[in-house]
Amino acid sequence: MKVISVLNHKGGVGKTTFTGSIAQALALTGCRVLAVDNDSQHNLSSLLNVGVRQPSILDVYRADIEAAPRLLLSSVVKTGLPNLHIVTSCGGLLDSAVGDARHLKKVMDACGLDRYYDFVFIDNAPGLDRLQMSAVNACGEIFVPTELRQFAVDGLVEMERTLLERCPKGGRITKIIPNNYRNIRRHNAFIAALNRMFEGRVTATRILTDAVFDEVATEGKILFLHRLYSKGAACYVKLVHELFRREEEEIWDALLDRRGEHIRERAKEMYHGRKAKRAEA
Ligand SMILES: Nc1ncnc2c1ncn2[C@@H]1O[C@H](COP(=O)(O)OP(=O)(O)OP(=O)(O)O)[C@@H](O)[C@H]1O
Numbered sequence: 697m698k699v700i701s702v703l704n705h706k707g708g709v710g711k712t713t714f715t716g717s718i719a720q721a722l723a724l725t726g727c728r729v730l731a732v733d734n735d736s737q738h739n740l741s742s743l744l745n746v747g748v749r750q751p752s753i754l755d756v757y758r759a760d761i762e763a764a765p766r767l768l769l770s771s772v773v774k775t776g777l778p779n780l781h782i783v784t785s786c787g788g789l790l791d792s793a794v795g796d797a798r799h800l801k802k803v804m805d806a807c808g809l810d811r812y813y814d815f816v817f818i819d820n821a822p823g824l825d826r827l828q829m830s831a832v833n834a835c836g837e838i839f840v841p842t843e844l845r846q847f848a849v850d851g852l853v854e855m856e857r858t859l860l861e862r863c864p865k866g867g868r869i870t871k872i873i874p875n876n877y878r879n880i881r882r883h884n885a886f887i888a889a890l891n892r893m894f895e896g897r898v899t900a901t902r903i904l905t906d907a908v909f910d911e912v913a914t915e916g917k918i919l920f921l922h923r924l925y926s927k928g929a930a931c932y933v934k935l936v937h938e939l940f941r942r943e944e945e946e947i948w949d950a951l952l953d954r955r956g957e958h959i960r961e962r963a964k965e966m967y968h969g970r971k972a973k974r975a976e977a
């Protein structure tokens with residue numbers, strides 16, 4: 697089981713969109729995925745159409761180490777995709793909820809999550825405080841989506857330095873994923889700078905700017921079932937291929953199958969709905 701923290705001290709750079717999309721893509725292609733919403737804004741819980749539930753990650757932080765593993769397991773909620781589960785968050789999730797920064801790691805280990813999941817993705821709030829460090833301690837890899845702007849790029853070196861100070865063993869950034877990319881000179885110059893600063897750790901795949909991400913989030917839809925032929929979805933297929941070494945063709949085949957099943961299901965539902973209405977009339 698891989699535990700991956702999605703992190704960036706900057707806000708609004710695409711952390712939640714990345715976590716939700718990659719988790720959905722992996723789940724749709726057969727992996728068992730747990731998403732953990734570690735942000736009081738609970739955007740990931742909303743994106744996966746689950747909303748705020750109880751118990752949540754806050755209860756896991758508040759509980760002592762004896763009670764917390766049971767609470768973590770009972771806070772797991774199913775999403776609209778069979779292979780994708782989530783531990784939701786809530787507005788009360790403040791930094792002060794974290795006593796021991798290794799609590800989440802201990803709790804996850806005690807649960808034996810690797811019996812149930814291939815991947816755990818932890819979505820984080822912006823910042824580098826106790827909540828984020830708790831996720832860093834619990835994970836094996838750190839993925840950093842970033843925008844291609846001066847301060848966003850400059851800040852990543854400082855961010856990694858802080859991460860390594862606070863967590864010398866696990867604070868190294870594994871991958872940087874350029875988001876909101878357009879093929880313009882300024883963006884390409886930032887990519888070149890990132891490659892110099894983080895050699896071998898910047899994905900070759902860049903996530904293009906695409907309004908589809910806002911669209912599916914607003915409408916509560918699943919990118920790969922409703923807008924598979926968008927530029928945005930194609931970027932995520934490439935990312936799954938690059939980050940998790942899966943054949944692109946195999947990913948497309950699985951997604952096309954699932955989309956086909958979804959369309960058939962919806963057509964049946966509409967047909968039976970209409971038939972029931974006619975019978976009532
Ligand atoms: N590649 C993209 N193209 C267009 N819009 C995008 C892209 N990636 C993300 N967005 C949009 O940008 C906004 C911010 O994205 P998101 O919420 O994922 O950022 P975040 O880093 O999680 O924010 P926060 O720091 O507040 O948690 C959302 O409206 C999302 O739909």
Ligand SMILES: [Mg+2]
Binds near residue numbers: 711735821
């Ligand atoms: Mg977010």
